[in-house]
Amino acid sequence: MKVVRKRCEDTSLPRVVIVGGGFGGLYAARSLDKLPVRITLVDRRNFHLFQPLLYQVATGGLSPGDIASPIRAVLKRQDNVEVLLSEVVDFNLEANQVVTRDGALDFDFLIMATGMSHSYFGHDEWAGLAPGLKSIEDALEIRRRLLSAFEQAEKCTDPAEQQRWLTFAIIGGGPTGVELAGAMAELARGTLKRDFCHIDPARARILLIEGTERILPAYPPELSRWAAEKLTRLGVEVLTGTLVTSLAVDRIKLSGKHAGEVEAGTILWAAGVQVAPLGRILAKRSRAETDRSGRIKVNPDLSLPACPNVFVIGDLAHVPGPDGQPLPGVAPVAMQQGRYMARVLSARLKGKPCPPFRYRDKGSLAVIGRNAAVAHFSRNNLKGWPAWLAWVFVHIYYLIGFDNKLVVMMRWAFNYLTRKRGARLITGPFPTSTEQEKEIFGALQVVD
Amino acid sequence: MKVVRKRCEDTSLPRVVIVGGGFGGLYAARSLDKLPVRITLVDRRNFHLFQPLLYQVATGGLSPGDIASPIRAVLKRQDNVEVLLSEVVDFNLEANQVVTRDGALDFDFLIMATGMSHSYFGHDEWAGLAPGLKSIEDALEIRRRLLSAFEQAEKCTDPAEQQRWLTFAIIGGGPTGVELAGAMAELARGTLKRDFCHIDPARARILLIEGTERILPAYPPELSRWAAEKLTRLGVEVLTGTLVTSLAVDRIKLSGKHAGEVEAGTILWAAGVQVAPLGRILAKRSRAETDRSGRIKVNPDLSLPACPNVFVIGDLAHVPGPDGQPLPGVAPVAMQQGRYMARVLSARLKGKPCPPFRYRDKGSLAVIGRNAAVAHFSRNNLKGWPAWLAWVFVHIYYLIGFDNKLVVMMRWAFNYLTRKRGARLITGPFPTSTEQEKEIFGALQVVD
Numbered sequence: 001m002k003v004v005r006k007r008c009e010d011t012s013l014p015r016v017v018i019v020g021g022g023f024g025g026l027y028a029a030r031s032l033d034k035l036p037v038r039i040t041l042v043d044r045r046n047f048h049l050f051q052p053l054l055y056q057v058a059t060g061g062l063s064p065g066d067i068a069s070p071i072r073a074v075l076k077r078q079d080n081v082e083v084l085l086s087e088v089v090d091f092n093l094e095a096n097q098v099v100t101r102d103g104a105l106d107f108d109f110l111i112m113a114t115g116m117s118h119s120y121f122g123h124d125e126w127a128g129l130a131p132g133l134k135s136i137e138d139a140l141e142i143r144r145r146l147l148s149a150f151e152q153a154e155k156c157t158d159p160a161e162q163q164r165w166l167t168f169a170i171i172g173g174g175p176t177g178v179e180l181a182g183a184m185a186e187l188a189r190g191t192l193k194r195d196f197c198h199i200d201p202a203r204a205r206i207l208l209i210e211g212t213e214r215i216l217p218a219y220p221p222e223l224s225r226w227a228a229e230k231l232t233r234l235g236v237e238v239l240t241g242t243l244v245t246s247l248a249v250d251r252i253k254l255s256g257k258h259a260g261e262v263e264a265g266t267i268l269w270a271a272g273v274q275v276a277p278l279g280r281i282l283a284k285r286s287r288a289e290t291d292r293s294g295r296i297k298v299n300p301d302l303s304l305p306a307c308p309n310v311f312v313i314g315d316l317a318h319v320p321g322p323d324g325q326p327l328p329g330v331a332p333v334a335m336q337q338g339r340y341m342a343r344v345l346s347a348r349l350k351g352k353p354c355p356p357f358r359y360r361d362k363g364s365l366a367v368i369g370r371n372a373a374v375a376h377f378s379r380n381n382l383k384g385w386p387a388w389l390a391w392v393f394v395h396i397y398y399l400i401g402f403d404n405k406l407v408v409m410m411r412w413a414f415n416y417l418t419r420k421r422g423a424r425l426i427t428g429p430f431p432t433s434t435e436q437e438k439e440i441f442g443a444l445q446v447v448d
Numbered sequence: 449m450k451v452v453r454k455r456c457e458d459t460s461l462p463r464v465v466i467v468g469g470g471f472g473g474l475y476a477a478r479s480l481d482k483l484p485v486r487i488t489l490v491d492r493r494n495f496h497l498f499q500p501l502l503y504q505v506a507t508g509g510l511s512p513g514d515i516a517s518p519i520r521a522v523l524k525r526q527d528n529v530e531v532l533l534s535e536v537v538d539f540n541l542e543a544n545q546v547v548t549r550d551g552a553l554d555f556d557f558l559i560m561a562t563g564m565s566h567s568y569f570g571h572d573e574w575a576g577l578a579p580g581l582k583s584i585e586d587a588l589e590i591r592r593r594l595l596s597a598f599e600q601a602e603k604c605t606d607p608a609e610q611q612r613w614l615t616f617a618i619i620g621g622g623p624t625g626v627e628l629a630g631a632m633a634e635l636a637r638g639t640l641k642r643d644f645c646h647i648d649p650a651r652a653r654i655l656l657i658e659g660t661e662r663i664l665p666a667y668p669p670e671l672s673r674w675a676a677e678k679l680t681r682l683g684v685e686v687l688t689g690t691l692v693t694s695l696a697v698d699r700i701k702l703s704g705k706h707a708g709e710v711e712a713g714t715i716l717w718a719a720g721v722q723v724a725p726l727g728r729i730l731a732k733r734s735r736a737e738t739d740r741s742g743r744i745k746v747n748p749d750l751s752l753p754a755c756p757n758v759f760v761i762g763d764l765a766h767v768p769g770p771d772g773q774p775l776p777g778v779a780p781v782a783m784q785q786g787r788y789m790a791r792v793l794s795a796r797l798k799g800k801p802c803p804p805f806r807y808r809d810k811g812s813l814a815v816i817g818r819n820a821a822v823a824h825f826s827r828n829n830l831k832g833w834p835a836w837l838a839w840v841f842v843h844i845y846y847l848i849g850f851d852n853k854l855v856v857m858m859r860w861a862f863n864y865l866t867r868k869r870g871a872r873l874i875t876g877p878f879p880t881s882t883e884q885e886k887e888i889f890g891a892l893q894v895v896d
Contacts, residue, residue, distance in 0.1 A: 008645050046595060046874045063513035065871035072643040073868065082645040085599040085874075102603050136875050147494060151533040155550050195520040197456050197530040403862040403870045407855055414851040420521065422851045423513035426494045426533075427584050 007080035013038040014108035016345065017098055019088050019278075021048050021071045023331045024113035024314030026400070027338025033078050035346055040105060042098070044087040046070055049136065050399055052331060053408075055176060057139035059146065059183035060191075060424035061415055064136045066408050069401035088114075088278060091285045093307050109309050109348075111341055112282055112296075116315045116329060119274035119293065129247045130269040133176055140427060142268060146184065147426050149266045150204075154196045165265040166204045169252055171244055172271030173210025174218070175366040178227060180270060181208040182369040185234040190419040206236045207262065209254065211243045211271075216366060216374065218328060223374040226383050230368050244271075273329065279316045286310060291318045291326065300356030301344050302337060311344070313337035319357065327359050331398070336360065365391045370416065455528035461486040462556035464793065465546055467536050467726075469496050469519045471779045472561035472762030474848070475786025481526050483794055488553060490546070492535040494518055497584065498847055500779060501856075503624060505587035507594065507631040508639075508872035509863055512584045514856050517849035536562075536726060539733045541755050557796070558758045559789055560730055560744075564777060567722035567741065577695045578717040581624055588875060590716060594632065595874050597714045598652075602644045613713040614652045617700055619692055620719030621658025622666070623814040626675060628716060629656040630817040633682040638867040654684045655710065657702065659691045659719075664814060664822065666776060671822040674831050678816050692719075721777065727764045734758065739766045739774065748804030749792050750785060759792070761785035767805065775807050779846070784808065813839045818864065 007013065014037050018025045021043035029041050047068040056062040075081045090099040097104045118132035131141050146168070153165035168184055170177045184206050192201040208215065208231065214224040215231075215238060228238045241257035252262045275283075275294030283290045286304045289297040295318035296304070302317060304310045314334035321327045340357045347354035363377035365387065373387035382390060392412065399405050415421060455461065462485050466473045469491035477489050495516040504510040523529045538547040545552045566580035579589050594616070601613035616632055618625045632654050640649040656663065656679065662672040663679075663686060676686045689705035700710045723731075723742030731738045734752045737745040743766035744752070750765060752758045762782035769775045788805045795802035811825035813835065821835035830838060840860065847853050863869055 006645065046599065046872070063511035063871075064873060064875065065511035065513075068873050069870070070643075070872045072640075073870075073872070076642050084603065085596075086603070136873070148533075151494065155532065155534070192520075194524050195518075197454065401870060403859065403866075403868065406858060406862065407870075410854060410858060411851065414854065418851075420851065422517070422521075422849060422855075423511075424494070424518045424521070425512060425516050425584070427512065 005079075008038045008040075008082040010038060013080070014349070015040065015106060016109045016111060017042065017105055017107035018111045018113060019043075019098065020113035020115060020314070021045070021083075022051070022113060022115050022314060022334065024115075024334035024338045025111065026071070026074065027335045028111050028113065028313065028341040029075060029081050029338075030078065031339045031342035032345065033080065035080075035342060036349065037080065037109075037345065039081045040084055040107075041071065041075070041081055042084045042086055042088055042100060042105070043071060044085065046072065046085050048074060048400055050395075050404075051134070052395055053399075054133055054136075054139050055179040055183055057136065057423070058133055058142040058180065059187050060143055060421040061183065062408065062411060063423045064140070066404055066411065067399070068136065069404060074400055089281075091282055093285055093310065096309070107309075109345060110307075110311065112279070112310065112312045112316060113314045113334070113338070114276060114278050114316055116273040116279075116293070116295075117276040118269060119272035120269065121272055123247070126247045126269070129249060130171060130267040132269040133180070143424075144426050144428050145266050145268075146187070147424055150188075150192060150196065150199070150201055151426075152265065153199045155198075162199065163203075163205075164250055164263045166199065166201075167207070167262070167264040168204060168266045168268070169207045169209060169262060169264040170268045170270055171209050171252075172269065173208055173212075173215035173238070173240065174270060175216065177208055177210070177270035178215055178231065179367055180268060181206055181231055181236045182234060182367065182372070185231070185236050186369050186419070187421060189235055191421045191424075202235075204235075205264075207264065208236050208238050209242050209244060209252075209258075210238070210240045211256070213241050215240060219364070219366070219374060219376050220381055223376060223381055223383060227366070227368055227374050230372050234369055273315070275316060282310075282312075295326070301354050302340065302357050303344075309348075311341065313341065319359070321359060328364075330364065332362060333359055365394060367391045370419075453527075456486045456488075456530040458486060461528070462797070463488065463554060464557045464559060465490065465553050465555035466559045466561060467491075467546065468561035468563060468762070469493065469531075470499070470561060470563050470762060470782065472563075472782035472786045473559065474519070474522065475783045476559050476561065476761065476789040477523060477529050477786075478526065479787045479790035480793065481528065483528075483790060484797065485528065485557075485793065487529045488532055488555075489519065489523070489529055490532045490534055490536055490548060490553070491519060492533065494520065494533050496522055496848055498843075498852075499582070500843055501847075502581055502584075502587050503627045503631055505584065505871070506581055506590040506628065507635050508591055508869040509631065510856060510859060511871045512588070514852055514859065515847070516584065517852060522848055537729075539730055541733055541758065544757070556757065557793060558755075560727070560758065560760045560764060561762045561782070561786070562724060562726050562764055564721040564727075564741070564743075564763045565724040566717060567720035568717070569720055571695070574695045574717070577697060578619060578715040580717040581628070590628075591872075592874050592876050593714050593716075594635070595872055598636075598640060598644065598647070598649055599874075600713065601647045603646075610647065611651075611653075612698055612711045614647065614649075615655070615710070615712040616652060616714045616716070617655045617657060617710060617712040618716045618718055619657050619700075620717065621656055621660075621663035621686070621688065622718060623664065625656055625658070625718035626663055626679065627815055628718060629654055629679055629684045630682060630815065630820070633679070633684050634817050634867070635869060637683055639869045639872075650683075652683075653712075655712065656684050656686050657690050657692060657700075657706075658686070658688045659704070661689050663688060667812070667814070667822060667824050668829055671824060671829055671831060675814070675816055675822050678820050682817055721763070723764060730758075730760075743774070749802050750788065750805050751792075757796075759789065761789065767807070769807060776812075778812065780810060781807055813842060815839045818867075 050067040053067045086100040120126045188204040239258040246253040315329035367373040373391040375382035375387040498515040501515045534548040568574045636652040687706040694701040763777035815821040821839040823830035823835040
């Protein structure tokens with residue numbers, strides 16, 4: 001008889017299927033360690049990604065491996081978890097099953113934590129023109145475009161074309177847009193300063209375009225103002241109250257306060273998010289209500305009204321906060337909801353009621369650049385150097401994986417001291433043997 | 449009047465065009481700092497790659513950014529160099545021009561240092577079946593295949609299919625093949641040991657297939673024997689005297705000592721190199737003699753017989769060593785030839801003769817695994833722990849970029865102490881919204 005050594009093989013335990021290995025799913029899996037359940041965590045990627053630092057990968061400050069940890073490694077010591085690298089494509093909620101590319105999985109409880117993807121507000125054709133920043137691949141593509149733009153500017157002789165390559169537009173003035181703009185300004189004015197022969201990277205125009213009246217609209221107005229001033233001093237043009245009406249390869253049409261047309265060789269998207277297709281499928285299958293971005297409205301214990309054994313956590317869940325506004329789609333919310341899963345499932349297993357989920361807001365942080373960040377705590381606002389220090393330590397603290405913390409700390413210390421960004425590699429597919437070469441070589445062989 | 453601030457803008461200086469930013473090209477550029485020349489270094493990548501550690505990226509021990517440095521950053525302080533990110537596609541040697549994708553470049557002296565690419569010995573259709581290891585993209589593709597194979601094995605229920613996914617074949621027993629085999633054995637038997645629920649990664653079969661009678665044929669027989677024993681103890685099956693006669697997706701036909709058929713889910717190529725198309729074009733255009741792999745035969749001062757102002761260095765050059773055999777295609781040869789460019793050009797500018805290039809062989813090193821390497825110096829052979837230490841320090845010493853050295857040193861210390869490999873990310877393009885999802889979602893919308 002086979003001895004069951006690991007709890008994840010013990011089929012007598014109720015099975016929890018978690019979809020998604022982001023902050024919500026991973027914290028849920030970890031918090032369920034003590035419970036008499038077996039867990040299957042399904043993700044189509046084999047790593048957990050620390051999204052708050054993704055903009056650093058996009059701007060060449062960090063490598064993908066610095067901000068990602070293999071999910072299997074993170075959960076290695078927890079013997080009631082099995083990790084499945086697969087993609088969930090549908091649900092059969094009547095039969096308590098999720099359908100993956102590798103077959104159906106039965107569940108007793110389902111935790112959906114699949115997050116959000118970009119929203120182009122109905123203009124999906126903009127995706128190729130203005131990439132957004134959600135995945136490692138996105139970050140490397142943005143890095144490729146940023147660095148290639150300077151290379152193109154260095155090579156071209158037409159001043160108008162050169163200026164177009166040296167113009168970067170970021171659409172969306174939330175934390176991601178602000179962080180990208182700040183890091184790009186530092187890249188252009190600091191790191192790349194003496195790298196080129198024919199251009200001065202400091203001449204780069206960096207535009208931050210925000211539709212509402214101020215950047216960082218979720219922060220107190222005082223911090224928005226300070227951040228805008230700081231960005232302006234770094235050389236970013238902050239265009240608030242300005243909407244994008246159309247996009248072309250190197251051209252943006254704007255309406256509002258700064259109406260007109262801008263030529264920009266690189267356009268990045270940091271404006272909106274919406275529920276990915278899988279979240280929409282779950283909403284349909286469970287006949288759940290959704291909000292405008294497609295986030296699913298849940299019960300106070302984060303379960304679905306029509307399916308009490310299905311929970312939705314993280315960005316995908318629409319949970320009203322104390323002020324009636326939905327909780328923001330940030331990592332701390334997802335982490336706390338993940339941990340709450342242990343409480344609610346423990347109560348369910350005992351047949352007891354569970355108090356509703358309550359978000360404890362410990363504050364929010366956004367970084368603008370070296371020595372500059374804004375922090376909003378319940379009673380205090382911080383800005384500048386103290387906020388930056390808080391930001392650095394909070395972000396390193398929550399990085400998963402001890403080696404990542406050390407390496408990221410060291411890279412930052414190094415970047416800080418030297419203003420260098422070592423991970424400025426342009427990677428990705430490129431033609432190894434060009435058509436032109438083939439022609440030439442073909443011709444040569446014929447001539448011989 | 450515009451003041452010329454940088455020597456690279458001083459058109460009165462003779463112009464040296466260097467093609468390729470590998471060891472040869474980069475060391476040539478650096479060594480020409482003191483000479484009254486202006487230099488244009490052309491590469492299609494914006495970074496110098498430390499190829500000897502590429503196998504570490506392929507096996508998840510290091511990140512791409514750890515072993516690459518932006519060429520512009522490396523040459524930043526040298527004001528007689530201009531870096532051009534472009535691709536050379538042809539030569540017009542009568543007019544002293546190289547043709548790039550961005551137009552023609554005039555040169556007074558040309559230094560070709562474009563290295564080699566894989567050779568499948570006439571079986572180019574094998575490239576997709578058995579990727580080789582030359583670029584960052586190659587390394588990430590190999591990493592993706594290695595790690596995905598374990599994921600596939602974990603998911604499948606058919607024992608034969610599982611064993612196929614757990615079989616890895618490396619074709620070619622030179623340093624790259626040996627290093628890959630050793631690192632893969634440690635990955636399977638160490639790092640991944642407790643990562644899976646349904647498979648035991650230690651059951652993985654790792655085959656190292658070599659056509660000649662011993663692995664590491666360029667080393668003394670004693671070291672080859674020791675390396676084979678060490679690999680065997682790590683769990684690698686070393687099949688020497690064995691040739692590959694055909695390849696399919698998961699199947700290899702072998703002839704020779706271990707004739708037969710092997711089913712392997714992952715096949716890697718470390719067997720042969722040949723000159724890339726551009727080198728072949730140069731050979732044709734200059735009517736230079738080439739050897740079997742297409743390497744160009746040069747004068748004792750590394751110039752081309754028909755074009756005395758064109759030099760070929762690094763792997764692309766066929767230079768006889770003291771024993772009459774061509775020098776091996778390794779980094780130290782390329783570095784010394786790069787440095788020799790300063791001597792030969794200095795002499796040329798003064799109209800003096802230059803002594804021929806002489807390679808000073810300081811020894812060679814190959815690593816097998818943790819604590820195990822072989823080193824061959826002129827008088828001594830080293831193996832085991834002392835060779836491993838020598839290997840680690842030599843490789844860190846020659847890594848270009850101070851931050852890389854620190855980070856790589858730390859990652860190694862960490863990997864060494866914990867046997868972890870933190871950079872085990874499966875990245876690359878994947879379908880974000882699958883056909884299946886679209887169908888389901890389309891159907892749902894119709895139903896509504």
